[in-house]
Amino acid sequence: MSDSLKRTPLVDEHLAAGARMVDFGGWYMPLSYGSQIEEHHAVRREAGMFDVSHMLNVDVAGAGAQAFLRRLLANDVARLAVPGKALYSCMLNPEGGVIDDLIVYYFSPEQYRVVVNAATADGDVAWMREVAQRESFDVAITPRRDLAMIAVQWPQARAAVHAVRPAWQAAAEPLVPFSAARLDGDVLVARTGYTGEDGYEVVVPAGDAAALWRDLAAHGVRPCGLGARDTLRLEAGMNLYGQDMDATTRPDQAGLSWTVSLKDPSREFIGRAALQSGEPRAFLGLKLLDRGVMRAHMTVRTAHGQGEITSGTMSPTLGVSIALARLPAAVQPGDEVEVDVRGKWLRAQACKLPFVRHGKALDHA
Helix, strand or coil: CHHHCECCCCHHHHHHCCCEEEEECCEEEEEECCCHHHHHHHHHHCCEEEECCCCEEEEEECCCHHHHHHHHECCCHHHCCCCCEEEEEEEECCCCCEEEEEEEEEEECCEEEEEECCCCHHHHHHHHHHHHHHCCCCCEEEECCCEEEEEEECCCHHHHHHHHCHHHHHHHCCCCCCEEEEECCCEEEECCCCCCCCEEEEEEEHHHHHHHHHHHHHCCCEECCHHHHHHHHHHCCCCCECCCECCCCCHHHCCCHHHCCCCCCCCCCCCHHHHHCCCCEEEEEEEECCCCCCCCCCEEEECCEEEEEEEEEECCCCCCEEEEEEEECCCCCCCEEEEEECCEEEEEEEECCCCEECCEECCCC
16 A cells, blocks of 8 residues: 555654554555554643645745735735744635635745645645636746655744754744744744644755654654644644535634635635625534544534534543534534434533643633
């Protein structure tokens, strides 16, 4: 199976560490290196690192770069004025569905970098080029598969990166969340992540990735796989593309209305006109009150009608099952609902997201 899958520059490091490898969206990726629970706790309590080189960095450059991205994305890149500042956004189809969720970094009005999800990367680039050509934007769209990316997360993560790459510290240390520094040699250090904790996502040339990985491991940063990444992001209330939303889901149906900028009435981004149509839905967390584990696609029964779980797991931090769910709009945090768990209706409580912040469980009682 592995022979047919795409490989990141760090596959040999994963295999040498005894990782359990799986097919993840066509990529040969580590699920865990032993205990998924221990990897999860390492990120919440010490520092963990993830190979996220399967995600794609795409450079967008040219005189029309800003105008193009203001048309392409639901959030407004015109809000970005400081070099290195980043913005989270959805890229929508004309029906208002989410083609992908992504991060865009601003370097100048003529130069941006967009980081897209692995499973959607080829389609994203094709869509971006189609829009640019069809609407005659003066822009070059360049996928960067010559780069690798490592996420190093909380709470000792930033200090670990500074320790193993001291030349980066002066530029990286002043960064505020959702900003990045471009360094010599095509290095990008960004204060972003997908775990709900602080840390860096570091982009380096593919040939430099293994040395950085080994140096971080020698410094005590624990390698972590996709299993821990999923439980961490779910505790943080972060969506997974293809599971919590997709091309048939509007941002408001996935708790992502905050990523849509409607302030400029003259900005006709793709999908804007469709955002007012369709059934409104609440997107909330669920905590299971009975014994069991909630999983994706389980039915939720509420006083206002049915809903569905989009992601569910057992939370290592909370010690109970948690889930993300799309529910009738009238459901409120604190409401008790029922979930069909393997044929049994179990009690759960709707709650605000996230479940965990800064390594601590939030009290939703």
